[in-house]
Amino acid sequence: MEINTIAGLDVTELIEEIHNLVKNSRNRIKANINTELLVTYWNIGKVIIEKETNSNVDDQTSRKIILQISKILTERLGKGFSRANLFNMRKLYLHYSRVQTLSGHLSWSKYCELLMISDSNKRAFYEKECQNANWSVRELKRQIDSSLFERLLLSQGKNNKDKIIKLAQEGNIIREPDDITKDPYVFEFLGIPENKPILEKDLERKLIRHIEDFLLELGKGFMFLGSQQIITINNTHYFVDMVFYNKILKSYVLIELKTRKLQITDGGQMNTYLNYYKTEVNEENDNPPIGIIICAEKDEIAAEYILGSLSNKVFASRYTYILPKEEQLIHQIEEIIINEG
Numbered sequence: 001m002e003i004n005t006i007a008g009l010d011v012t013e014l015i016e017e018i019h020n021l022v023k024n025s026r027n028r029i030k031a032n033i034n035t036e037l038l039v040t041y042w043n044i045g046k047v048i049i050e051k052e053t054n055s056n057v058d059d060q061t062s063r064k065i066i067l068q069i070s071k072i073l074t075e076r077l078g079k080g081f082s083r084a085n086l087f088n089m090r091k092l093y094l095h096y097s098r099v100q101t102l103s104g105h106l107s108w109s110k111y112c113e114l115l116m117i118s119d120s121n122k123r124a125f126y127e128k129e130c131q132n133a134n135w136s137v138r139e140l141k142r143q144i145d146s147s148l149f150e151r152l153l154l155s156q157g158k159n160n161k162d163k164i165i166k167l168a169q170e171g172n173i174i175r176e177p178d179d180i181t182k183d184p185y186v187f188e189f190l191g192i193p194e195n196k197p198i199l200e201k202d203l204e205r206k207l208i209r210h211i212e213d214f215l216l217e218l219g220k221g222f223m224f225l226g227s228q229q230i231i232t233i234n235n236t237h238y239f240v241d242m243v244f245y246n247k248i249l250k251s252y253v254l255i256e257l258k259t260r261k262l263q264i265t266d267g268g269q270m271n272t273y274l275n276y277y278k279t280e281v282n283e284e285n286d287n288p289p290i291g292i293i294i295c296a297e298k299d300e301i302a303a304e305y306i307l308g309s310l311s312n313k314v315f316a317s318r319y320t321y322i323l324p325k326e327e328q329l330i331h332q333i334e335e336i337i338i339n340e341g
Helices: 011-054 059-077 083-095 108-114 120-133 137-145 148-155 160-170 200-209 211-218 264-281 300-307 326-340
Strands: 222-233 236-246 251-261 290-297 313-320
Touching (some): 011 059, 083 108, 120 148, 148 160, 148 326, 200 222, 211 222, 251 264, 264 290, 264 300, 264 313
Parallel strands (some): 290 313
Antiparallel strands (some): 222 236, 236 251
């Protein structure tokens, strides 16, 4: 039963205010419980490490001790004190020397995923991004498995030493078009075998069917506006594969899918589409549109010549159906850093 007003009093507004008060209170209670849980786990890790250090316990003995206390604590306190959890509590204390650096916005399950990352810069990046983008545990795991940190570093070109520190401190802050690109894009969520041929229209359909996963892969601020968006020039119709809008950059983002190698004609095609959007679609508060050509293969030197002199911001990135090998990406980053001297 819907009631709007009683004796001149706006009941709907009153209900909304009460609803918001209760909802906000529940959120604060949940946040406080989570913070208290993290502090408790950090202190458990601290006690374990201090006791082991004072007794000069080696790694093998430590494992025996933790197995024993896990059994007893589980009997006394119930779930939550498995051997794996206790090891993670030790790691929590070792990786976060000050309990104040823990974020109450991240659950223990998310910290368990983060604690698997040994590199402190990489861990700090995922921690910051998880908080900023409000990833679920599944989304966080997927981004780690897809080597998002390394792919962003490779997509940003040079100055990787500075970029590593910046990503660790800030996460991926989007200030300009270059900040929204990745290389490669990973479409493992489509479930397509690596070497299976596929038509561009079929790839597009599958991405639309998995649009939530595709938006996660694209990154922050993306809104999907549609596929096969029509452009008419002199009574000739052209169709943009996929059109997005990035709320952070305030720009239309046009994506063309190529299930082949990047070709010279691709740059001119995308540049034409962007000129049209800039003239016919953009509103006063919109920034210039951005083009991303996602292709099966690209030659870096050829890509520079194809895209280098265009009047608009156009990027070309590869895509893959399998999760990239982290070691290979790290090797590529190390080569860039060495070449920078």
